[in-house]
Amino acid sequence: MHVQEWLDTVPAAAVYAVVALVIGLESLGIPLPGEIVLVSAALMSSQHTGINPVVLGACATAGAVIGDSVGYAIGRKGGRPLLAWLGAKFPRHFSEGHVATAERSFEKWGMWAVFFGRFVALLRIFAGPLAGVLHMPYWKFLIANVLGGICWAGGTTAVVYYVGVVAEGWLKKFSYVGLAVAVAIGLASLLIVKRRAKKAQTAADREAEPVGAGE
Structure with missing residues (x-):
């Protein structure tokens, strides 16, 4: 203790x-x-x-x-x-x-x-x-x-x-400011993750297209 x-x-x-x-x-x-x-x-x-x-x-x-x-x-x-x-x-x-x-x-x-x-x-x-x-x-x-x-x-x-x-x-004094900053950082991180995931999915789709055309 x-x-x-x-x-x-x-x-x-x-x-x-x-x-x-x-x-x-x-x-x-x-x-x-x-x-x-x-x-x-x-x-x-x-x-x-x-x-x-x-x-x-x-x-x-x-x-x-x-x-x-x-x-x-x-x-x-x-x-x-x-x-x-x-x-x-x-x-x-x-x-x-x-x-x-x-x-x-x-x-x-x-x-x-x-x-x-x-x-x-x-x-x-x-x-x-x-x-x-x-x-x-x-x-x-x-x-x-x-x-x-x-x-x-x-x-x-x-x-x-x-x-x-x-x-x-x-x-x-800064409790509400800190909360707002924490929320903003959380939202920004979520948007960045979603954007990267979307780019990764798009790149994967493009790589898969020629394979489908050849078949």
Whole structure:
């Protein structure tokens, strides 16, 4: 079942909690499709389903910030053994190569890695726990975490919502035009097929005439 189809079965008020929970768990370090869930919910909010895009963006931001902060605390307490354990449980996401790549990003960019990591699927999972493992000062982490969460969650919700509204308005505006064009194309195709069939029949009749005359 597609994510949006599944969300359609959830009461509108509960969608906020689902989005916040999934994004929070992903930010904590559990590989979940947080971005897909957010995009699907934002698109639903543009289709008059009772979901407020402002509340949705706020819940997504809260889930991102809280999840990252919990991930930071776990990483700071668990240290390197935690990364090794995650690598054994989720080798696809926490392999040594992925951890090394994320570490290099943190060492090079610091706070910016936390901020921009929110927009990259792999770093979005790593950011909180790895910042804790590397003992990044929490105040630096918190600033980057909050700003990144607001820009990513709020920005994604706003963009998808307005794109959905514009697309819906465009489709309504041009629905009759599209229908007329579709009918015209259908009629034209039918006429072309009939004309070609008539030509083919005429050519066949002409080829058959000499045979009849010879007999």
